Amino acid sequence: MALSDKEIREIITPLLLSGAKMLDRHCPKCGSPLFELNGRVFCPICEHRKKEDTVKLKGIEESLIEKLKLLANQLPDDVDELKKHLEVMKMIVELLERYKKMEEIR
Ligand SMILES: [Zn+2]
Structure with missing residues (x-):
């Protein structure tokens, strides 16, 4: 699934602002770049979609x-x-x- 502009704006931008690091790896599920925050590696898009569901x-x-x-x-x-x-x-x-x-x- 491709990222929508809205998802990038609402999920990725605040993450970067909160100090999360964008990694050089991608989520196998949705292809979004993985992030690291406080030692935890995660896919912000999948987490967000799961919450929405x-x-x-x-x-x-x-x-x-x-x-x-x-x-x-x-x-x-x-x-x-x-x-x-x-x-x-x-x-x-x-x-x-x-x-x-x-x-x-x-
Ligand atoms: Zn994902």
Whole structure:
């Protein structure tokens, strides 16, 4: 994945300003130059992207939970409708479990 101007501006520039050293090595994953700060070598782009993904996942998770609460509070009396309702709730729960697993892998 190529670096966008925005990523360079928002990630690389502040790093250089904070005293991080740009190394002569590149990240095998994204091709960005690796940096060293306080003896730690890292890829600022991958770290940033990982953080952004986690934030996105959290957002999805939260809206799913909201929806689940809403559905649980509005269970219909009609049996067929109720079945549909529960089916949707089951799908949401399964999705949530999948997200949890994805977070554990990180
Ligand atoms: Zn990288």
